[in-house]
Amino acid sequence: MACVLCGQPIQIEWTLTKIFTLTKVRAPHLCRACLRQFTRIDQANACPGCGRADSPTLCYDCQRWQKAGYPLLHHRAVFQYDGAMKSFIQQYKGLGDWRLHVAFQDLIQPPKSTYVPIPTEAGHYQARGFDPVLGLFDHLSLHQWLEKADTPVPQAQKNRAGRLMTPQSFSVRPLVSLAQISQITLLDDLYTTGRTLYHAADALREAGFHGTITSFSLIR
Amino acid sequence: MRYAGMQLLLDDIKSDLSVAQAVPAMTTDGRCMRCGQKQAVTLPIGWRYCPVCVNLGRVVEGQSLFRFEAPRFPPTASLTWQGELTHAQQQASAELCASVKAQREHLLWAVTGAGKTEMLFPAIAQLLNKGGRVGVAAPRIDVVRELAPRLAQAFAHTPMAVRYGGAPWPKQDVQLTVLTTHQLLRYYHCFDLLVIDEVDAFPFAHDAALMYAAQHAVIGSMVWLSATPDQKLLQQGRRGKIGLSTLPRRFHGYPLPVPKLAWVKKVHLPQQLPQPLLDQLKKLVTTHRVLLFVPDIDWLRPIVKALRRQLNVAVQSVHAQDEAREAKVLAFRAGEIQVMVTTTILERGVTIHRCAVVVLSADSPRFGHDALIQMAGRAGRAADSPDDPVWFYVQHYTRDLQVAITTIEQLNHMKAG
Numbered sequence: 001m002a003c004v005l006c007g008q009p010i011q012i013e014w015t016l017t018k019i020f021t022l023t024k025v026r027a028p029h030l031c032r033a034c035l036r037q038f039t040r041i042d043q044a045n046a047c048p049g050c051g052r053a054d055s056p057t058l059c060y061d062c063q064r065w066q067k068a069g070y071p072l073l074h075h076r077a078v079f080q081y082d083g084a085m086k087s088f089i090q091q092y093k094g095l096g097d098w099r100l101h102v103a104f105q106d107l108i109q110p111p112k113s114t115y116v117p118i119p120t121e122a123g124h125y126q127a128r129g130f131d132p133v134l135g136l137f138d139h140l141s142l143h144q145w146l147e148k149a150d151t152p153v154p155q156a157q158k159n160r161a162g163r164l165m166t167p168q169s170f171s172v173r174p175l176v177s178l179a180q181i182s183q184i185t186l187l188d189d190l191y192t193t194g195r196t197l198y199h200a201a202d203a204l205r206e207a208g209f210h211g212t213i214t215s216f217s218l219i220r
Numbered sequence: 221m222r223y224a225g226m227q228l229l230l231d232d233i234k235s236d237l238s239v240a241q242a243v244p245a246m247t248t249d250g251r252c253m254r255c256g257q258k259q260a261v262t263l264p265i266g267w268r269y270c271p272v273c274v275n276l277g278r279v280v281e282g283q284s285l286f287r288f289e290a291p292r293f294p295p296t297a298s299l300t301w302q303g304e305l306t307h308a309q310q311q312a313s314a315e316l317c318a319s320v321k322a323q324r325e326h327l328l329w330a331v332t333g334a335g336k337t338e339m340l341f342p343a344i345a346q347l348l349n350k351g352g353r354v355g356v357a358a359p360r361i362d363v364v365r366e367l368a369p370r371l372a373q374a375f376a377h378t379p380m381a382v383r384y385g386g387a388p389w390p391k392q393d394v395q396l397t398v399l400t401t402h403q404l405l406r407y408y409h410c411f412d413l414l415v416i417d418e419v420d421a422f423p424f425a426h427d428a429a430l431m432y433a434a435q436h437a438v439i440g441s442m443v444w445l446s447a448t449p450d451q452k453l454l455q456q457g458r459r460g461k462i463g464l465s466t467l468p469r470r471f472h473g474y475p476l477p478v479p480k481l482a483w484v485k486k487v488h489l490p491q492q493l494p495q496p497l498l499d500q501l502k503k504l505v506t507t508h509r510v511l512l513f514v515p516d517i518d519w520l521r522p523i524v525k526a527l528r529r530q531l532n533v534a535v536q537s538v539h540a541q542d543e544a545r546e547a548k549v550l551a552f553r554a555g556e557i558q559v560m561v562t563t564t565i566l567e568r569g570v571t572i573h574r575c576a577v578v579v580l581s582a583d584s585p586r587f588g589h590d591a592l593i594q595m596a597g598r599a600g601r602a603a604d605s606p607d608d609p610v611w612f613y614v615q616h617y618t619r620d621l622q623v624a625i626t627t628i629e630q631l632n633h634m635k636a637g
């Protein structure tokens with residue numbers, strides 16, 4: 001197997017735990033040298049609300065969401081948004097290099113749940129030829145229950161205040177029945193302010209969902 | 221016309237679109253027209269793109285590649301360089317000029333430190349004077365950055381551009397382009413002379429897309445430069461299929477330092493450094509700066525830590541993706557760092573005075589014979605210390621070690637020609 005970032009062959013280290021545990025081991029798609037560039041978030045020290053690194057107690061931003069009346073998403077993310085991750089996102093979403101969608105799949109193992117990905121705007125899908133969020137998580141069983149109306153300014157081009165003011169643009173697709181479901185995990189590529197994910201959670205609740213909603217992303 | 225001789229995607233073009241010739245960016249059977257590779261990947265939406273050259277912007281089926289003509293410049297006297305070539309350099313340079321005149325390929329096989337760049341000047345001037353376009357390409361960005369100012373100085377009145385990923389686009393048409401081999405993908409039938417430095421180096425070597433790019437970027441002659449050419453290219457030269465000049469001597473005329481072998485047990489590396497190695501390093505740092513090559517990036521940290529404890533000098537490490545790389549290399553050249561532990565060959569054209577080379581685990585499969593020759597070639601470049609020591613620490617004697625050492629010995633016994 002070749003590394004999807006550098007093309008070098010990947011040597012899989014068969015540790016005893018990997019051999020003896022019965023959990024399904026997914027083959028890595030990145031070589032050791034490439035993977036090492038990225039910084040993992042230490043989950044034990046991450047914010048319990050948003051998964052931010054080095055914030056073992058509820059961070060200020062999460063306290064604001066809580067005060068504003070939002071039930072916390074208890075978000076988890078795998079990696080920090082550092083230089084290496086920015087250039088990964090640039091190649092994957094910016095250049096549109098679809099091959100990279102598998103890069104982290106062996107490391108993306110959110111707790112068991114009903115997975116609902118955050119949808120991409122139709123215009124972006126047309127330009128890119130793929131949905132970057134669906135790509136990152138397409139090793140999981142996904143439920144595409146949400147849809148998104150086109151917005152004039154993409155989230156990525158806004159500053160923090162602009163992002164927080166973004167109006168709701170998600171809705172639950174017609175004919176989706178949420179009655180039998182007790183837990184949903186929203187999936188996204190990147191958690192920045194949380195605005196997108198809290199909007200998505202709102203949309204699910206407005207559609208009559210009464211269970212627990214958590215969220216998960218590759219990057220925080 | 222700022223895009224003369226280039227082939228670009230619509231997104232790259234800010235002006236002059238109407239004068240370009242549009243060709244399909246991908247053939248119906250999935251071959252990319254920019255890099256020549258047929259490895260198209262189908263997107264979930266159904267269309268295909270070329271992953272091989274995607275870093276220069278995505279080539280997608282159904283889109284166009286816009287090609288711009290490369291008109292000639294008026295004749296001039298271009299060479300402003302005042303230096304002089306040694307006798308051996310002159311001879312190689314004359315052979316090169318003859319090949320360029322005859323529009324044939326030429327391999328210039330020159331040891332590191334032979335003064336390759338200066339030998340190119342007459343051939344480059346020959347074409348620039350006639351109004352032709354010249355490209356000088358190298359696989360690694362460091363080499364491009366290092367070549368550019370020397371060429372700019374040698375051809376002071378010639379419009380020149382430097383092209384690498386992230387460099388600003390040229391504002392005007394240029395006659396001389398210094399670029400990474402990767403950027404050659406953006407040129408089509410442009411250069412009357414294309415020089416490719418370090419043909420043997422990653423990422424150019426064994427990269428079909430870059431070879432395709434080089435062959436399509438040139439319309440005149442191609443010149444390959446190498447200190448360690450592969451057998452195929454050498455064979456072509458020896459059989460007279462392409463021109464060949466050999467420069468086995470450094471410009472100062474002294475032979476290359478021949479690596480000496482020292483045996484060590486590798487079991488405890490990198491956590492425990494063998495005592496003979498430490499003793500050797502202690503001795504070397506009293507007279508030399510030391511470049512210590514190691515095969516694995518994971519070795520840098522423990523070795524630096526150990527050496528800082530054991531040696532009473534400044535020890536640093538650097539690797540290819542190191543963000544502080546440029547500053548560290550400068551500090552090493554300036555003598556502020558005595559021992560540099562590294563996984564990478566650093567800037568090849570740079571001369572460091574009194575620099576000893578130690579390769580730890582030189583028998584590692586990560587070091588091919590060409591890399592070993594390059595690493596050894598870091599030593600003895602300055603005229604005041606042509607015999608800087610080179611040590612290879614090994615546990616086994618490998619074929620690559622044998623080839624590297626015999627090649628260096630052969631070069632030392634060879635006469636120019």
Ligand SMILES: [Zn+2]
Nearest residue numbers: 003006031034
């Ligand atoms: Zn890799």
Ligand SMILES: [Zn+2]
Nearest residue numbers: 047050059062
């Ligand atoms: Zn938080």
Ligand SMILES: [Zn+2]
Nearest residue numbers: 252255270273
């Ligand atoms: Zn291509």
